[in-house]
Amino acid sequence: MSIKELVKISRFYGKDPSFVLAGGGNTSYKDYKYLYVKASGFSLFSIGEGGFVKLDRSALSRIWEKEYPSDVDLREKQALKDLTDSRADGETKRPSVEALLHAALPQKYIVHTHPAMVNGLTCSKDGCQIAEKLFGSRCMWIPSVSPGYVLAKAIKTQLAEHEEKYNLLPDIILLENHGMFVGAETTREIKAIHNYVISTLKKHIIRKPDFSLVRTSKEKIEKVYRRLKNYSAFKDSYITSENNTEINAAIRNSTSFEKVHSSYTPDHTLYAGPEMLFVEDLESIEQDIDKYRQRNKCYPKVIAVKMTGVFAIGSRENASHIAMLFFLNALKIAVYAESFGGYKFMDKEQIDFIKNWEVEKFRSKVSLGK
Template sequence: MSLQELLEHSRRYGSDPAFVLLGGGNTSYKEGRTLFVKASGHALGTIGKEGFVRMDLDLLDQIWHKQYSQDDEEREDEVLKDMMFCRLEGETARPSVEALLHALLPFPYVVHLHPALVNGLTCAQEGEASVHRLFGDALWVELVKPGFILANIVRERLVEHQAKTGKVYSLIFLQNHGIFVGGQSLGEIEQVYAKVLGTIEAQLVRKPDFTDLGADEVKVGQVMDVLQAFGKEKVLFRNTVEFKRILADRSSFAKVSSSFTPDHIVYAGFKPLWVDEGAEVKKAFVQFEREHGSSPKIVCVQNLGVFSLGEKPLPLFFDTVAISVYSESFGGPRFMDEAMINFIRNWEVEKYRSQVSTS
């Protein structure tokens, strides 16, 4: 196997919205004591060799012997500087924030993705219990701050599990995030993903219905004109069978009213804007900006449809709705809590990822 094969598999996963959207997910390959890991902000679907950073595994291991600040911002800045130092000479790209986690897993290949099917489980009320029931040999990690904190918790649990069983976790489910799979080959990882998705799909009580529906063209045009005046991004509109269900009233909308994963915050905003039927869209938009210090990227108008300010937020909202529907099979939806959402919104790493992806 080789980096070229990792590239081919990365592009295949990245081009399939069932596995990952936009710049989400990352992959890695170890050759000797060198880690090739995806650079931050690069999309798997179009990644080239320049999208991977070569890192020294021995230097990365030394990070675990250092003490870092207890302050979130200072700690992540300190760890980032150390991770940048771990790059091999000549490397200029910034490694994925999850490079530490990739380095920890003792497998030649690691593939981390965010399938909506998987997140229908990881973002569900009964997610942990369901993982233990369906995947007894997998590690479940509760909602924790990404970056160094997440990697350190996984490291501690890997050590503990290996001491007890002599085995290493190759399958990791992260609450409100996604899945990590490690393997001796990419073929082995592919088989694991197929088994995981098949197992979850067999548990579903229903799937989302994204069949397109019509809408009042005059009302749609009026809303689009209002939203277009707020920015340069092209405004898109969609209405589907599933959207009609969630836009019936505020109670139905509550199931998709917040953020399931960091990707949703980065590309679609931390929450969509709800506008009551007949209410002034402009007034609701301005009020959202005043209350939250940022503009909504998704606007949901009751009994009309969904508006997206730009192309990127829309597929993430579809993803939100799909995850919510899948979660019905595992006790119903569970969003990230307010503290975690605020952490992600203000985390320099995610701001950087969003900027690189946009450029």
């Protein structure tokens, strides 16, 4: 019955774009022997029982005792192998990259999401202090570290310290520059905790993002499309554009665009690029893209043109829509962060780690011929 409950709660949050975007987020359920965690490649909104991987909890627990090499690549590879090896007999699906985090938390049900409002807090300057003030010992704040094994291990260690200090388990885990984990013994409690977090934050939000539509100059937008389509690397790409009151305010100049130009969370790096490009003058857009490529070793996925609009570029239609979704999400986070001392991006090393991680994933895909 509990897997059915897991499917229900997964779809409930998976369908709500204020909690997850583009198939993000993941969930799990534990019985005394196994952890059932979302498999890689499945989306929460449509997941069924077959979308979860069954992992042996005693095999997982050995990961915490093991010493891993300090070399990042070796460490992540070995931890990933141990995670994969912990699958129950006959399991072939790949566990989500965040499966180890689910294993680190003791509660029966775990729901992990990236709500824009919560990330307004986790991606802000005063987030840690405000979280403590708002949620007290129910909440545990995890400072931003590289995803994968290091993050899971940090949670495991901090959890032990938290229990020792407060004599209770936190049920709200906030990951700096990432999102939230909620843990409980029933799915009813899971919902109650989410409602509590969101309603508490709502009371402290001083300004909401204004996504009301604005009139745009079709001519100016088309001019940008033409320039982008004529740029050799983008000739087969899909481009989407968007404008609203909040975007209008952000694209007034490079200073107003500052709050969205870098990455708030790993997903922003993956789907919208390590940097979002601001183009001051359309006449130099090609040179700006070239310079971006030199700086970041990749082409921009999101380009804002001063006083005109924001354009998302992808090799497939879906990819350009997702890049746009993450740009809009970054804008929301920036606005919500105003209520928590102002925005704070991931630091450069972490963005670089994600970039290289992506390369690794890409390489593995190529090598697998997928």
